[in-house]
Amino acid sequence: MTALALSVLAGAGAGTLQAETLTIATVNNADMIIMQELSPKWEKKTGNKLNWVILEENVLRQRVTTDIATNGGTYDIITIGAYEAPLWGKNNWLVSLDDFDSSYNYDDIFPTVRNGLTADGHLYAVPFYAESSFTFYRKDLFKAAGLTMPANPTWTQIEEFAAKLHKPDQEQYGICLRGKAGWGDNMAVFGTMVNAFGGRWFDMNWNPELDSPEWLNALTFYTDIVQKYGAPGTPNNGHNENRAMFASGKCAIWVDATSAAGYIYNPKESSVADVTGFASAPSEVSEKGNGWFWAWALSVPKSSKNEDVAKDFLAWATSEEYINLVGEEKGWVAAPPGTRKSTYANSDYINAAPFAKTVQKQILSADPANPSAKPVPYTGVQFVAIPEFQGIGTYVGQMVSASLAGTMSPSEVLKASQNYARQEMTRSGYIK
Known part of the structure; x- marks a missing residue:
């Protein structure tokens, strides 16, 4: 295993937690499939397990919306976007995600992206990737x-x-x-x-x-x-x-x-x-x-019974260390885009992704x-x-x-x- 991969295994939010099985609902696109492929590293680090529910975009929205609105508790982690996060946060349906440790580096997330997932001063989802068109x-x-x-x-x-x-x-x-x-x-x-x-x-x-x-x-x-x-x-x-x-x-x-x-x-x-x-x-x-302007992000419903473990996974899967892990194992061109300043300061990513600066400009110039x-x-x-x-x-x-x-x-x-x-x-x- 590479030195970077080892550092990820010791990454954000690590701690001694009771082993749990989390159910995560996500969308069936390329970036999320990579997250599923790399998640055994987090499972090995923590002893926890992930039960993946991977759905087409419209189906994901229907199921997650129904579950969270009825306090169903089916999912511990949900994939939502810049539309749902502030609305559902205001409804007190989501766990606030403001308390990851300092290694997570919230300031590294582009303000435009962070603000799109925030309501009343609280972050209710952390961005896996962000995009314009x-x-x-x-x-x-x-x-x-x-x-x-x-x-x-x-x-x-x-x-x-x-x-x-x-x-x-x-x-x-x-x-x-x-x-x-x-x-x-x-x-x-x-x-x-x-x-x-x-x-x-x-x-x-x-x-x-x-x-x-x-x-x-x-x-x-x-x-x-x-x-x-x-x-x-x-x-x-x-x-x-x-x-x-x-x-x-x-x-x-x-x-x-x-x-x-x-x-x-x-x-x-x-x-x-x-x-x-x-x-x-x-x-x-x-x-x-x-x-x-859009961001696919990860969030924890208030109905989850495994809040702390779920937050630990979110801190890992949306960290700078995770992005570096994708770059090393899947190629830098596949690194999750649009969320962190550090990605666009990384010469490995810039050299592999000729579109990088244009994407950054498109995302930051979008004005909701x-x-x-x-x-x-x-x-x-x-x-x-x-x-x-x-x-x-x-x-x-x-x-x-x-x-x-x-x-x-x-x-x-x-x-x-x-x-x-x-x-x-x-x-x-x-x-x-």
């Missing part, structure tokens, strides 16, 4: 077609490129975008597109604006580009499906999470590692909110308090940080997916979405 593209295909991707493209330019590179008879698709319904799935991409087209979810009096011209322009564009130049099955494709298609060489352009860069640039996982370029997330009439060309009463770039958004965003995501599938027109989708949002905001007392 940007544009992946195939440099070889662009060069062969005589095209140049600008550093800051517009959606109109992206469509022009996609049209020229779309060759479905060769299984080469102009663009791959999320279409699977979900407030954190297709609405992550489409929500930032709405921002780029100048739209917003609510006006300053909390009246929904989903039937606005900006929303209609965005949805008409989204539907057209997917139907004309997208991959087959887009209405059912989420992040993982698109990542697999891009990594196998089937997509000329892909707009999605910056956290996927470690996978795409890893030649062990991706056939296009040496021919992928990147640019900022597309803008259009506005540059505000065109790249999302100012996500739209028009003023808004909420925070959140691709989501609205109110409890009601989970239901509203899920419904709108289903409607938007229907537009991609061609079963509803964009105007029909937005009329239904506006009515639903107004109903929910009235029921909740935001408007009369």
